Every structure is written in C-alpha cells, then in structure tokens.
Amino acid sequence: MLTQRIIPCLDIRDGRVVKGVRFQGLRDAGDPAELARAYEEQGADELVVLDVSATREGRAAALHTIEEIRRVLGIPLTVGGGVRALDDALALLAAGADKVGVNTAAVERPEILTELAERVGRQCVVLSVDAAARTDDSVGWSVVTHAGTRRLALDAVEWSRRGQSLGAGEILLTSWDRDGTLSGYDTDLLREVCAAVRIPVIASGGADSAVHMHEAFEAGASAVLAASIFHDARHTVDSIKLELASQGVEVRR
Amino acid sequence: MPSEVVIIDTGVANNASVRAMFERLGATTRLSRKPEDAIEADALVLPGVGAFGAGMGLLDQCGLRDPIRARVVDGRPTLCVCLGLQMLFEESEESSGVLGLGACAGRVAEFPQTVVRPQFGWNLVAGDATETDGYAYFANTYRVTQAPEGWSASWSDHGGRFIAAMRRGDVLACQFHPELSGAYGAGLVELWLREAEVGATC
Numbered sequence: 001m002l003t004q005r006i007i008p009c010l011d012i013r014d015g016r017v018v019k020g021v022r023f024q025g026l027r028d029a030g031d032p033a034e035l036a037r038a039y040e041e042q043g044a045d046e047l048v049v050l051d052v053s054a055t056r057e058g059r060a061a062a063l064h065t066i067e068e069i070r071r072v073l074g075i076p077l078t079v080g081g082g083v084r085a086l087d088d089a090l091a092l093l094a095a096g097a098d099k100v101g102v103n104t105a106a107v108e109r110p111e112i113l114t115e116l117a118e119r120v121g122r123q124c125v126v127l128s129v130d131a132a133a134r135t136d137d138s139v140g141w142s143v144v145t146h147a148g149t150r151r152l153a154l155d156a157v158e159w160s161r162r163g164q165s166l167g168a169g170e171i172l173l174t175s176w177d178r179d180g181t182l183s184g185y186d187t188d189l190l191r192e193v194c195a196a197v198r199i200p201v202i203a204s205g206g207a208d209s210a211v212h213m214h215e216a217f218e219a220g221a222s223a224v225l226a227a228s229i230f231h232d233a234r235h236t237v238d239s240i241k242l243e244l245a246s247q248g249v250e251v252r253r
Numbered sequence: 254m255p256s257e258v259v260i261i262d263t264g265v266a267n268n269a270s271v272r273a274m275f276e277r278l279g280a281t282t283r284l285s286r287k288p289e290d291a292i293e294a295d296a297l298v299l300p301g302v303g304a305f306g307a308g309m310g311l312l313d314q315c316g317l318r319d320p321i322r323a324r325v326v327d328g329r330p331t332l333c334v335c336l337g338l339q340m341l342f343e344e345s346e347e348s349s350g351v352l353g354l355g356a357c358a359g360r361v362a363e364f365p366q367t368v369v370r371p372q373f374g375w376n377l378v379a380g381d382a383t384e385t386d387g388y389a390y391f392a393n394t395y396r397v398t399q400a401p402e403g404w405s406a407s408w409s410d411h412g413g414r415f416i417a418a419m420r421r422g423d424v425l426a427c428q429f430h431p432e433l434s435g436a437y438g439a440g441l442v443e444l445w446l447r448e449a450e451v452g453a454t455c
Contacts, residue, residue, distance in 0.1 A: 002368075002411055003375045003388065040435060045375055045390075070273050076390060076433045077270075096269040098433060121303040123371050123392040169371055169392075200373045222369060252375040252388040 003252045004244070005045040005223035006213070006237055007202065008230045010035060011081075013052050015061030033068040039230070040075050042237040045252060047073065048101070048172070048225055051081035059088075063095045070096025080128050080172070086115050093120060101172055103128035104145045107154065110166055117167030126202075127168035131156035131189055132176040141189055148176050156189070161196045171201045172225065178206030182228070185212055187219040194220025210243035217249055258446075259294035261321075262286045263301060263311060271300050271334070274432040278443050286311075291320035296449045297329075301336025305361065305395070306348030308336050318354060325356040328422020330449030332442065335393060338419070338426035347395050357401035363394060368412035370394045378429065380407030382420040384444055387437035389417065389429035396428060423449050 010032060011018050017030045036047055049069065051062040059082045066079055079092045080101020089100040089112075106113050106127060116125050131141040132151060141156040160171050173193055175186035185203045194201050200222035207213060207226040216224050229235055241251045258275050260268060262284040272282045275298075283290075291297060299321060301308055312318050324331055325341060339345055342353045345361035353361075364370050371394045379386040382405045389409075396415035400406035409417040409428075418427045418441075425445045431438030 001376065002372060002391075003377075005374050067269075070269055071276070074274060074277070074433065074435045074439055076392075076430075094269065096273065098270055123373070123394075170373060198370060200369055200371070222373065 001250055002222075003045070003250045004217050004221075005202075006043075006240060006244075006251065007046045007048055007078075007223055007225045008039045008044050008237060009048040009050060009204075009225050009227040011050050011052050011227070012062060012065055014055075014058040015065040018052065032065050033072050036069045036077075037072045039237060040073060042230075043241055043253065044075060044237045045223070046076040046078065048078045048080065049097075050101075051079065053082065063091060066092060066095040066097055078126055078172075080126065086112060086119070089116055090119070093124060099124050099126050099170070101126040101128040103130065106163065106166075107143060107145055107152065107159075110162070113163060113166040113168055115167075117169070122167050122169035125168050126170045126172050127160070127163035128172045128174065129156055129160055129163070129193075130174045130176050131186075133186075133189075141192075144176050157192045157196050160193045160201075164197045164199050168199065170199055171197060172204055173201055174225075175205035179204070180228075181206055182208035184208070185216040185219070185221075185224070187215050190216060190219040190221055210240050210247070213240065214244060214247050214249055256281070256295065258282045258296045258298060259285050259290050260298040260300060261291065261312075261317065263303070263308065268300060270430070270432045271298060274439060274442065278439065278446065280446060286315045286317065288316045288320045291317050291324070295330060296446065297321075297324065297331045299331065299333045299337035299340070301334055301338075301340065303336060304347055305336065305339060305345040305353070306351045308340055309348070309351050309353060312340070312354075322354045322356050325354070325424050328424055330423040330445070331425075332431075332445060333424070333426035334432070335428060335430060338416075338428050339395060339397070341426060342397060342401075345395055357404065359397060359399055359401055361395045361397055364396060364415075365412040372396075372411045375434075376409040376411060376417070376429070378407050378409050378417040380417070381405035382407040382418040382425070383441055385437075385440070387434075389427070389431070389434040389438055391417075391429045393428060 078099040079097040143154040202223040203216035203221040204225040407418040
C-alpha cells in the first residue's frame with residue numbers, strides 16, 4: 001500500500017538556506033546539501049526546495065545549489081519558486097530536480113503546464129497553488145500570487161481542477177491564511193481541492209505537530225509539507241513518523 | 254564493477270538523478286544514444302520518464318530497438334527503470350498502436366479508477382526479483398499485473414497487485430525509481446552492478 005509522505009521544505013536565497021534552521025551536529029546549518037542529506041537520513045520521503053531569490057544572480061546560484069543537493073540526495077527533489085518560463089523549469093530539471101513547482105508563471109500563462117508536461121511528462125510537473133479565504137462576503141478561496149500581495153478573482157479549487165487537466169501531475173496546496181501560524185493545515189480547503197482532483201495533493205502551511213499532519217491526511221492529502229517544525233530541531237522526521245504510525249497512519253519507516 | 258555504465262540518453266531531464274546515484278556508488282557514467290554503445294556496454298541503463306509512445310519513438314529513431322531487445326533477451330547486464338520496464342512489453346494502454354520492444358509478452362495497463370493516479374510515493378516491494386523487501390519510490394500511472402514467463406518478480410499493491418520489479422539473468426527492471434529510493438534503491442543497484450561484473454568475467 002502506498003504510504004503517506006512527509007516532505008520537509010527548505011527555502012533558499014542566493015544559494016543559501018534562509019529561515020532559522022538549527023540542526024544538531026551540523027557546523028554550518030545553512031548549507032543546503034548538508035541539510036538535504038540530514039533530512040534523507042531522518043526518513044524524509046521527498047524534499048522540496050523553494051528558491052526565494054529576488055535577483056537573476058540569486059536564481060543562477062540556486063541552479064548550482066540544486067546540483068550540489070542532487071549529488072548527495074537519493075530521494076525525490078522538487079524545486080519551485082524561480083520558475084518564470086519553460087526554460088527555467090528545464091534548467092532546474094537538468095540541474096537535478098525531479099519535479100518542478102510552477103506557481104505565478106502558470107497563473108499568468110496556463111499553457112506552460114501543458115508545454116512542460118508534453119516535454120518532460122506530467123509526473124515532473126507540480127502546480128503550486130497559494131490560496132487564501134475570500135475576505136468579501138462570498139465563500140471559498142482565491143488564488144494569491146507574488147508572496148500573497150496579489151489576490152486574484154481566480155477560485156483556488158477551480159484552478160486546481162484546471163491545472164490537472166492542463167498537465168499538472170501533483171498539486172502543492174499552500175494555505176496563505178495558515179502559513180507560519182503553526183495552527184494546523186486548512187483542512188476545509190484541502191477537502192475541497194482533494195475532492196475536485198484525482199492527482200495527489202500536498203498539504204502546506206500551518207503544520208506544528210503530527211496531529212496536524214494526521215488531520216491533513218484525513219482530509220485527503222497524499223503528502224504533507226512542513227518547514228519550521230523540522231528546522232528548529234524540536235522534531236525529526238522520524239519522530240513525527242513514529243507518532244503518525246501510532247495513530248494508524250501508514251508511513252515508511 | 255563494470256568500468257563504465259552507459260545510460261541511454263532519453264532526452265528528458267531525469268538523467269541527473271540516475272547519474273548521481275551511480276557516482277555515489279563509485280561507477281562512472283556516460284550518456285549515449287548510439288546503437289553500438291547499446292550493444293557493447295558492459296552495463297546499460299534504460300531510464301524512462303514520459304509517455305510510452307514518445308519513448309519508443311526515440312528508441313526507433315536512434316536505431317536502439319534491436320540492440321536493446323537483443324541484450325535483454327540474452328540476459329546481459331541491463332537496468333530498466335519505470336517506463337524502461339514498460340517498454341520491454343509488447344504494448345501499452347498509454348499509447349495504443351505503438352509497438353514496444355516485445356522482449357516480454359504482455360501489455361501495460363492503467364491503474365484502476367479507484368486509486369490516486371499517478372501513483373506518487375513510497376510503496377512496499379516484496380518478492381523474488383529483489384534481494385530484500387523494502388519501500389521504494391514510484392511515479393507511474395501505468396503498470397503490469399502479470400509476470401512474464403521466465404522472469405522472477407517482486408510485487409507492490411496499488412488498487413491491486415502489480416509488478417514492482419522483475420529479473421531475468423543480469424537484467425533488472427524496476428517500475429519504481431531506484432535512484433530516488435534512498436538506501437534501499439541504491440543497495441539493489443549496487444548488487445546488480447556487482448553481479449554484472451561477475452557475469453562479464455565468466
């Protein structure tokens with residue numbers, strides 16, 4: 001039986017890990033390849049790297065970082081954040097990514113999903129959907145872009161469904177309301193999106209415990225993404241998996 | 254170990270992970286799409302990402318169909334990954350009308366509607382084609398449900414039993430991605446490399 005996936009996430013800028021990452025036994029806690037390797041040893045099922053560089057030079061540095069991570073990493077690697085055009089995605093795959101996450105570029109030009117799927121197969125194409133609950137009187141979630149600064153009329157559930165038909169093989173669904181709050185994933189949002197698509201959905205935004213992850217799996221997620229919960233060394237991937245297994249969740253151990 | 258592992262250059266971008274795995278195992282790799290390399294290589298890897306039709310199209314265009322089929326039939330050291338396994342069969346539901354390598358009788362079919370597709374993630378592999386049972390990483394929508402005659406098989410379950418890996422002579426074909434299956438996948442490939450060397454010196 002297919003197990004539920006636990007996916008740590010590293011944010012990199014100019015080729016270095018940002019956000020306070022504290023790992024015991026690592027001298028330089030900011031080295032992406034060292035952290036990637038440590039997560040694999042802890043039992044991570046995949047790794048997501050998000051490039052938050054704002055400059056061209058920063059994105060070039062990210063390619064080099066991906067090559068370094070690939071050299072040491074024996075589990076799947078998804079890279080997102082820096083994909084503006086088809087060529088960016090192809091460059092990340094050539095550098096060693098197994099899948100690429102496309103976010104704003106797909107909102108602006110949805111055909112990029114189809115072009116990418118035709119070129120490299122839909123199993124390499126992850127549609128990143130950033131969603132926020134509507135603040136007007138209507139219900140549902142709208143898609144947000146540009147680090148949450150732009151709120152679109154586009155409905156997040158409808159966009160996920162359309163992304164699947166355009167060529168996405170997986171959806172990375174981030175709740176912009178929950179991200180960084182440590183108050184748990186947005187399970188209402190997850191339930192709606194998981195019911196609307198048949199491709200796997202990765203839950204993101206808000207995780208602080210194995211209980212939160214369990215809730216996301218019950219809402220239909222195939223995988224859960226988490227950053228800070230692992231970065232500050234309070235939990236290892238393995239300790240989280242042990243707890244999930246004791247709650248009856250199927251995980252790889 | 255063989256002095257060099259030749260990886261068929263499928264033109265799609267997953268070669269980086271395959272190469273990185275072999276380099277971690279201490280083997281040198283070379284990408285090629287020349288028929289003479291497919292014939293002569295001590296160890297050959299047929300990776301595969303993408304659609305069945307496109308994959309077979311590339312093999313035909315490069316004149317690789319007969320050389321690869323021959324070395325698989327002869328049981329020479331060959332590692333087939335994901336689509337690489339599927340192309341060993343006669344045909345696939347993914348690309349109807351396209352002829353596979355036909356080294357194995359049978360047809361590749363889609364997972365049932367009742368399960369999440371693609372199958373993305375780690376599934377338990379158990380059976381005779383793999384030395385140990387363990388979790389391996391899959392990324393596939395199509396699969397084979399019957400072991401071809403003369404091949405040993407290991408199995409996984411996703412909406413029913415399917416072939417996770419199969420083996421005959423020094424040919425190892427994996428539906429999962431050993432290069433992305435951590436220590437478990439690397440261990441299987443290391444053993445395959447060692448046995449490929451034994452075969453080559455006999």
